[in-house]
Amino acid sequence: MSGAADRMKMFALAFVGVTAIAALVFAASPVHALEIKRMTLSNGAVLLVSEEHRLPMVTMMIEFDAGTRRDPKGKEGLAALTAECLSQGTKELTAPEFDQKVDFMGSSVGVSAGRDYSTAGMTTLKKYQGDTLKLLAGILTDPGLRQADIERKRAEQVAEIKAAEEQPGYAADVEFIKDLFGDSPYGHPGEGSPESAGKLSADDVRGFYRDNYKLGSAIIAVAGDVTADEVKISLEKELAGLSGSVAPQAEPPPIKVAPGLHVKLIDRNVVQANIIMGSGGVARSNPDFYRLKVMNYILGGGGFSSRLVKIVRSQHGLAYSVDSGFEPGKYQGAFTISLQTKNQSSNQAIDLILQQLREIQEKPVSDAELDGAKKFLIGSFPLGLERQSAIASFMVQVEFYGLGLDYAEQYPKLIGSVTKDEVLAVAKKYLHPDSMIVVAAANQSEAKIKTPQMEKAADAASAQ
Template identity: 85%
Template structure:
């Protein structure tokens, strides 16, 4: 299964459970208090006293989009290395302290930002926060640890490169985004990571792990004023801000189907096709969620699954999705099919893209999509870590503290005319990138035949 498929996979079978959970979840369950620390970080606190546990997440403007050209994978490597202890505690000593309390402490790098986080029992809150603060204010970043984590990252990338889905995902990303912040895999390339130096890691930490503009989200059995005071003290060693990153130019895809064929001795072709998408702040985001659920994001209820898999038996998995971010993201359709059925499957997908642009969806499709999207929303807020992550996202993308209340209304108000309008505006079946990792001798993907279906250029 490709990386894109795993990111976008959704199963309609949980809809009934989701509806029950939503009905039982009070709208005030996510009362959020917003404050600002003296170092410039924004603090969001949701007091959740049901369990004696505490989760803290700190977002830094240190995501993989910050990787410089030739240093792809540096943000990821830095995050891994920050979890390797403090100046006083070696990696084994640090892990031993964390394990003794049954806590978790670590740093991870995402595309838009990196997250330093902890989850702990209430009684170990102070000690665990001290360890988290330690790897942020006085990280060890020892040569041996950096070299070990670099070797691990290179090995993981080389293993992933053997997977056809990963290869398709990486090639599609490079072709769509080019030399822009989103144009490389988050972990980097095996050769780029192998060249990263210990000073590169230390430099990235000093440049990007700064509190000014950072977002701290706390969920759990806490008092907002008390946790604010604790964070002020624990993070006193951090200072400074990060200069905002320039927004890249809009994505453009040449007219026609821009096909890249990669030959592998595989039983099934892994195909990713798509075009430019939207940024998360786009006001059409909610209309697109509804439209895409009907098209290919709704699991077995989606048109792509019904047509490509169920009616024609051409694919075990096929789905579509928008991947919005701080900057413009991608629209992707991904599938696995027998090599010999690649051309037919691609043609059916293009037909479905055009069909949803040409006439309104049915009342039943619209109603089903909205019920699922509204009903499943609370499932993402069942755990403290999910609540903390949710708070980081609503602040980072400027969604508003009342987003949990507003989301059902935003989805519920989408009309058939709006679904049709966003399909026409944001789907580009006549200007797409197609990456196919397949046994090309069996697949016989006919690029000329595919391009013939794209004789009406559409602007992106």
């Protein structure tokens, strides 16, 4: 993989990295007002600009309705492969020539595929803004998509999947999403399987690009040393070749996990069992999102202050890491609990987790737990908006999920208004300790996974 492509992957993950750093801090100054200017280009794309002139740098992200949820049946991994191939130069510039121009300016340019959308983007010094934008526009409006490049990137993708499949945690995750989501758009790993990705052709890639990289459905976010008018003029010129819109995708039916604990065992010669358990979650548009965020922080999303870490790790010493989380998206996502534990302690750890799920449903959380969760979630939020890449990613998400341009100011109020009764209510509504999928990649001869809680759940299910 080229140096420019490597840097682009790091660039695409910048928002996640900033959020992870924020998780280490328990207090911060109040969110400063984030001024966002919103416009619409002549081709239908929504343009969001945050002017910040302290540093002579510019970051741009373009969201296309080309995420992995758009993968055709039997061609899982196509969105990811197409994104990688778009970064391999234009019809005039080969991949090495393209990378050389990007490297000379110290810029980052590339495309990456996420679950809900794909992102084309760039970071550059202000003085190279025009030249870098031309390169970005080139791979979007006139990509090379050469047969040799596509075959090379396909081989890399298959090799990466095969290497990942050797990891027990990855194997458990793949099995879990397949069992939970089935044939829905979220029901496969974004990179696909070795079989599906290995069959992808150059025509598949070119067709996916043609059908999904349309600016009429796109969101463009720009942060840095720019003016909104300047950006609009340059984008109208450089991206004039992309037009049209992507047809809406049918929303999948609600996730339903039948009563009982549905256990899938993957036998691996490992010392530690990798366990993932969960059920259906929520879409990002769910009005309970903020109540769930507070509840989950207390349950298992708050690191060492969460109940799962305190009980499973600190009190019983059964796991080095254990956490819970909702993964909301355009459509209903998953609620998951993940842990690593010794094979022999798998049953006990699962029992303790199920016990904690029931306890948070049975009585209100304490004042101290609620106060700590809200302080952290509000206090750490501004740290996610310290960098240009984070601001650009934030603006894309605000527009994509319809959160409102004043979301940065509204978020503290939304979290701060959550009550103990609301936490209890969402725990009862969205946690399902008696209807869960449990996937364990472990040395099954040592783990012998079958717990009293599972037997109870199975009895309850059979009685219904």
